[in-house]
Amino acid sequence: MSTESSIPRVLTVAGSDPSGGAGIxxxxxxFSALGGYGASVITALTAQNTQGVRGVEPVSAAFIAEQLDAVLDDIEIDAVKIGMVASLEVAEVIARALEKRRPRWIVLDPVMVAKSGDVLVDDVGIRAVRDVLVPLADVITPNLPEAAVLLDAPTPATMAEMEALVPxxxxxxxxxxxxxxxxxxxAECPDLLATxxxxxxxxxxxIATHNLHGTGCSLSSAIAASLAQLGATxxxxxxVNAIAEAKRWLHTALEASDRLxxxxxxxxxxxxHAWW
Known part of the structure; x- marks a missing residue:
């Protein structure tokens, strides 16, 4: 855990987006915008841009394990963000590495459903996230379709139906x-936090904007960076305050997105947006 005077160290385990808006x-x-030092372990290479994904090249589970060992053997990590994991083998590699040298906070963004509504992983991948990674995590950040996939339930259409999924x-x-x-x-975006x-x-x-590329990645990473700054006690x-602050940061980042x-x-x- 970081001392009061040190910069928190935050690790992302996720895929790469060459257009720079999502993924690692x-x-x-x-991480940097919120005062953290960022490290990364790449799980997949993608060919994508703001218009869509053209191709995906997964990284082998063995090399993911080698990356994890290289980072965790050397750097004391305060928080980890885990992104899309599409196979049981990769989920188990991540779980073994983090159970061995567990950071204080693990944030899981269970990326399983595209904005089009298409499910991105098969049943084995869904079980890997639900049964291996969710119990490992301190915080999960599913959107409504992802929560529905995790629970094999209909996608909520109202706030009352959202509440019904929480248990x-x-x-x-x-x-x-x-x-x-x-x-x-x-007129509002309501998120429900269960603690x-x-x-x-x-x-x-x-916010009326089309600049939504990477919002889920950015929010879960902001949460990890905010939690990494909390003390051991x-x-x-x-x-709750750290998670709420991360949401406020993302809201302002969306408001300023047209400037890019x-x-x-x-x-x-x-x-x-707060620096440039």
Whole structure:
């Protein structure tokens, strides 16, 4: 765990986005924007841009394990963000490495459903996330379709239906679950945070923008960076405040996204809106 005077060290375990808006590139930007030192383990190479994904080249489980060992043997990591994991073998490699040298915080963004609604992983991949990685995590950040896939349930269409999913999510094993309600219609984006002590709605006005590329990656990474700055004696209220602060940061990054003018499709958020 970081001392009070040191910069928190945060690791992303995720795929690469050469256009810079999602994946490890977005994660490292979010870590830096929120005062963390970022390290990365790449699970897949992608050929993608703001208009879509053209190809994916997975990294072997053996080389993912080698990357994890290289980082964790040398750097004391305060928090880890895990992104898309499509196979049981890779999930087990990640779990073994993090159980051996467990950081204080593990944040899992269970990326399983594309914005088109298509499920990105097969049944084995879904079970790997649900049964191997969710119990390992301290915080999970599913959107509504991903929560529905995890629980084999219909996708919620109302805030009441979101609340009905929470007991099932918490039974999967992660102490904190941030159920993201951006798929709902309305003037606000309601996220529901379930903690060991309470449930709390975190809402923000909906922003009229097409620059949504990498928002899930950026939010989960911001949460990891915010949690990494908490002391060893942090309590539930501290964790809730850190998660809420990460959501506020993303909201402002979305508001400022038009300043970037990147790409011809769905552009990225402005990670460094407070600095540039």
């Amino acid at each position: 590139q977005a994660d490292l930007k979010a 099932g999510l918490t039974r999967l094993g992660a102490p904190y679950a941030l159920l993201k309600g951006g798929h709902l219609e309305g 060991p002590e309470r449930h709390e709605w975190l809402t923000a006005p909906r 942090s309590v539930d209220a501290d964790a 003018d990147v790409g011809q499709g769905c552009g990225p958020v402005h990670h460094f």
